[in-house]
Amino acid sequence: MNATAILMPVVLAVPGLAWSFVLLDRRHAGGLERVAVAVGLSIVIVPLTAALLGMSVRLPVALFSTTLVALALAALPGLWLWSKRRG
Amino acid sequence: MEGVAAGEASAEGRSERWKRWLPMLLSTALATVPLFLTYAAARSLPVLADGALHSQLIEEMADGGSLWTATVSNYPPLYHVFGAQLYLLAGQAGIQLISPIALALASLLMFLIVRELTGNTILGLLTQLLLAFSPVLIFYSSVALMEPLLVATTLFAAYALLLLARRKSGGLLVLAAVAVASAALTKQVGLVMPIVAVAFMLATGAGLRRTGILAVVVTLLVAGPYLFLFLRADSIASPGPVPPTTMLERSGGPVGWVRYGTRWHDVPDWSWELDTELDTQAVYAQGTLTHERRHVYWYSLGDWSKFVSLHTLYPKSFFGYRSTPRPWVLTLLNVSMALGLLTAFALAVRSPPWRVIVLLLLISYPVMTIGSDTKRYFLYLSVIAAPFPFLPYWVGYRWLQRALAGRARVREVFVTVAPGIAAGLVVVLLTVIYSMGIMQVRATDGLRETQGGFVSAGGNASLRATAEWLQAHSAPDEGYMAASSYEWEYYSNRPDLWWEGLDYRLYFLPPERVDHYLRAGGARYVVIRDNQLVSDDAWEHIELVPLSFQATVRGLYPEVYVSPYGDIRVYEVATQEASS
Numbered sequence: 233m234n235a236t237a238i239l240m241p242v243v244l245a246v247p248g249l250a251w252s253f254v255l256l257d258r259r260h261a262g263g264l265e266r267v268a269v270a271v272g273l274s275i276v277i278v279p280l281t282a283a284l285l286g287m288s289v290r291l292p293v294a295l296f297s298t299t300l301v302a303l304a305l306a307a308l309p310g311l312w313l314w315s316k317r318r319g
Numbered sequence: 320m321e322g323v324a325a326g327e328a329s330a331e332g333r334s335e336r337w338k339r340w341l342p343m344l345l346s347t348a349l350a351t352v353p354l355f356l357t358y359a360a361a362r363s364l365p366v367l368a369d370g371a372l373h374s375q376l377i378e379e380m381a382d383g384g385s386l387w388t389a390t391v392s393n394y395p396p397l398y399h400v401f402g403a404q405l406y407l408l409a410g411q412a413g414i415q416l417i418s419p420i421a422l423a424l425a426s427l428l429m430f431l432i433v434r435e436l437t438g439n440t441i442l443g444l445l446t447q448l449l450l451a452f453s454p455v456l457i458f459y460s461s462v463a464l465m466e467p468l469l470v471a472t473t474l475f476a477a478y479a480l481l482l483l484a485r486r487k488s489g490g491l492l493v494l495a496a497v498a499v500a501s502a503a504l505t506k507q508v509g510l511v512m513p514i515v516a517v518a519f520m521l522a523t524g525a526g527l528r529r530t531g532i533l534a535v536v537v538t539l540l541v542a543g544p545y546l547f548l549f550l551r552a553d554s555i556a557s558p559g560p561v562p563p564t565t566m567l568e569r570s571g572g573p574v575g576w577v578r579y580g581t582r583w584h585d586v587p588d589w590s591w592e593l594d595t596e597l598d599t600q601a602v603y604a605q606g607t608l609t610h611e612r613r614h615v616y617w618y619s620l621g622d623w624s625k626f627v628s629l630h631t632l633y634p635k636s637f638f639g640y641r642s643t644p645r646p647w648v649l650t651l652l653n654v655s656m657a658l659g660l661l662t663a664f665a666l667a668v669r670s671p672p673w674r675v676i677v678l679l680l681l682i683s684y685p686v687m688t689i690g691s692d693t694k695r696y697f698l699y700l701s702v703i704a705a706p707f708p709f710l711p712y713w714v715g716y717r718w719l720q721r722a723l724a725g726r727a728r729v730r731e732v733f734v735t736v737a738p739g740i741a742a743g744l745v746v747v748l749l750t751v752i753y754s755m756g757i758m759q760v761r762a763t764d765g766l767r768e769t770q771g772g773f774v775s776a777g778g779n780a781s782l783r784a785t786a787e788w789l790q791a792h793s794a795p796d797e798g799y800m801a802a803s804s805y806e807w808e809y810y811s812n813r814p815d816l817w818w819e820g821l822d823y824r825l826y827f828l829p830p831e832r833v834d835h836y837l838r839a840g841g842a843r844y845v846v847i848r849d850n851q852l853v854s855d856d857a858w859e860h861i862e863l864v865p866l867s868f869q870a871t872v873r874g875l876y877p878e879v880y881v882s883p884y885g886d887i888r889v890y891e892v893a894t895q896e897a898s899s
Contacts, residue, residue, distance in 0.1 A: 236409050243404060244420070255490035264343050268427045269494065272475040275420070275468075276501035279400040280540070283386065286400070287547050292384040293400065295407045 239299060247305035248273030254309040278302050342440045346430045349444065352451045353460070354423040360461035361415035365779050370463035371809035374414055377402035377463075386547070390808075395544045397504040398465050418460035421471035426451045428474040435481055465506045472502040476512050484523040492529055496536035503541050513537045589839035590820040596832070602824060775850035777884030779806075785846065785887045786810035788880050793843055799889075800825075800837065801846035803862045816842050823861060826868045833871050837892045844879070845872050849886040 249270035252261070256269060282301050285291035291301075366374045372390075379388040380403040386396060398417070405413030429450050434443035450456065460467040479498035483491040495516065502512040513534065520530040716737055723730040775781060789799060789811045798814035800821040801807045807815045821840045825833050837845065847869050855865040872890050880889035 239408055243408065255494045257486065257488060257490070260486060262343070264346055264427065265431060267347075268424065268431055268475075268478070271420075271424050272428070272471070272501075273494070273497065275401060275424070276397070276472070276475075276497060276504075279397050279404060280501075280504065280544075282404065283396045283400045283547075284543055286386040286396075287543060290385070293380050293386065293403050293407075294384050298404045298407060 239295075242306075243278055243298060243302045244274050245270050246274070247278055247302050248275075250306040250309040251277070253313060274302075277305055281305060342444065345444055346427060346447060349430070349447045349451045350423045350427040353426055353453075353457060354419045356452075356457050357419040357422055357460040358415060360457060361419065361463075362412070364461055365783070366809060367462050367779060367806070368464075369805060372805040373399065373402065373463045373465065375805070375809045377406050377414055381406045393548070394465065394506060395504045395548050397501070397544065398468055398506070401468070402463070414463050415461075417463060418467040421467040422456060422460045425467070425471040425474050428471070428478050432474065432478050432481060435478070435485070469502065469505045469509055472498070472505045472509065473512060476502045476516065480516055480519050484519070484525065487525070487529075492532060493536070496533045497540065499533070500537045500540035503537065504544055510541075513541070587820070587839070589836055593820065593824055593836055597824060597828065602827065775848060775884070775886045777882055777886045781882040781884045781887050782806055782848075783810050785880065785882045785889065788889070789813055789844065789846070792880075797843045798841060799844035799846055800840075800842045802848075802851060802864060807846070816840055826858070826865050827855075828871075830871045830875055833868075834875050834892075842892050845876065845890045845892060847872065847888055847890070849888075 249266070251273050252266050252269045255273075256266065261269075278298065278301055282291065282293065282298060285297075285301070286293060291297050375390055376388055376392050376399045379390055380386060380399055383389075386400070392399060402414055402417050405416055407413070409416065426447050430443040430447040432443075433446045434440055437443070456467070456470075476495070476498040479491065479495040483495045499512050499516045502509040516537070517530055517534055520533060521527075719733060720730065723733055777784070786807060787810070789807075790813060793799070793813055795813065798816040798819070799807075799811075800816050802817060802823075804815040804817045819840060821837065821842055825836055828836070847864055851862060851864045852866055852869060853860075853863045855867050857863075858865040876890040876892055878888055879891040881887070
């Protein structure tokens with residue numbers, strides 16, 4: 233139950249939230265807009281990436297791989313924003 | 320004085336903060352309403368109807384750890400992969416969470432879209448309120464169907480396109496492309512979204528370059544999963560005959576086979592024999608065309624009249640026009656719809672009030688392309704119906720405000736009273752939709768219904784009891800013939816040979832031929848439910864069974880099981896020793 237409570241937002245919101253900081257303009261994006269985009273993007277990009285990797289390199293459909301995909305998808309925009317900030 | 324001014328400024332600041340935060344809080348609360356209501360309903364219902372197929376695919380995918388499931392999926396993989404991920408996280412509750420999450424997101428997006436279009440927060444909240452409490456949405460979202468997720472992804476695409484049209488940034492272009500692809504990847508009918516998106520972008524002046532980028536990104540995202548589906552699926556629909564032209568091309572004779580992707584040398588001899596014995600096309604046309612019209616077959620993409628009839632309005636009664644629409648009527652409707660859509664887009668660029676209509680058309684396009692008699696597709700309608708009652712209110716409110724510009728006192732009263740009128744309208748509408756909803760979609764109906772929406776004495780409980788009996792009285796590789804395969808296969812864990820060709824084609828054959836094909840096809844049992852029986856003349860649905868077929872089976876085989884409610888009967892074709 234605890235693992236579920238932690239991993240649910242990791243899969244359902246965190247990757248989309250990270251990408252929303254790249255895709256949405258901070259001046260215009262309100263809280264609700266960001267929430268909607270975060271959830272909307274997450275429920276698309278996590279399964280889609282898992283499906284594409286499953287089809288191409290036979291990534292197994294498993295809890296570990298799902299978490300890994302979600303974290304990697306969340307890390308990518310984070311790294312991009314970090315490198316951008318460092319100039 | 321300074322203290323008073325500071326106090327006033329502080330009060331104003333608080334008021335501004337409330338104005339900003341209150342809609343956010345209310346909208347978030349309204350988004351959680353369908354989440355809880357739908358999830359509660361989902362927990363109280365068993366796996367039903369097409370939800371049985373989706374649940375089976377999701378469980379196989381998660382348990383087997385692979386996209387290559389034993390049960391072949393005829394859908395793009397996004398829904399099932401998403402479901403498998405939630406199943407891995409939360410077990411069976413995860414599957415039941417797909418639709419509630421989708422509905423909560425749809426509710427939030429509806430608020431944002433209407434607010435973005437009208438600039439009116441109250442209107443957005445009222446629209447969200449109607450959507451959040453829609454009984455139709457709550458009931459159908461409690462079953463594991465693809466429609467709620469498609470509603471959410473379609474709204475997501477509409478919202479992203481709207482933001483792109485307003486703000487025109489590179490990030491929003493990527494967001495719109497991903498959102499449009501998500502709608503296309505949820506279910507085949509979502510494939511209209513890329514076309515709508517391109518039309519929307521061109522009409523709102525996005526330019527060829529941006530539109531081209533969106534089209535390319537969407538194509539790249541969609542191509543892989545659809546290629547996977549195309550290579551893997553054995554059909555894109557339930558049983559139906561191969562059209563005569565294809566038959567001639569592939570076999571040189573009038574032979575049809577229900578599984579398009581099946582390699583011809585894999586088709587057993589008895590099935591070839593069955594197809595040559597009767598006019599498959601005629602049986603199919605008599606029994607299933609109206610119902611199966613909603614399904615998209617690969618071959619229908621190349622058959623213009625079939626394509627048109629599949630993808631446009633198919634009203635049983637369209638403004639009192641009672642007859643089957645001819646292809647040219649449907650074509651005209653399609654063209655008018657597309658022209659109306661483009662005209663509305665063009666008007667939207669110049670005239671703000673038209674933007675609501677653009678939104679309605681944008682969202683309603685998938686609805687119109689289905690043209691189905693299936694009740695659950697009204698999910699799409701409920702989405703476009705939600706903002707509709709408030710359109711006259713919104714236009715009237717603005718018009719009256721302007722008209723009363725010179726009469727300050729009256730205007731003040733009007734501005735105070737108007738929200739009350741709107742709230743009253745919501746109460747009336749909620750009362751109406753709820754009383755209608757209670758009449759039409761009670762959760763208990765789900766328990767009494769079996770696949771196809773047919774009510775029986777024992778409903779799902781009878782089906783489960785019979786499925787358990789079948790499992791206990793057969794080997795894992797022994798199959799049976801029963802219509803409405805998804806629920807049977809899910810609960811019995813045995814192959815339903817309906818998918819292997821023991822289907823409606825047997826219904827009107829003489830007894831000795833029925834016996835020949837059932838034995839040749841390896842059926843151990845025939846299962847017939849009372850709620851599927853109809854007279855031969857009234858047989859018009861792939862999941863119904865004509866009475867003459869029941870009489871034939873009764874005359875041929877002994878009845879070996881009756882469900883506790885007496886509404887499902889099992890006949891034994893061959894004993895285990897004989898069949899082995």
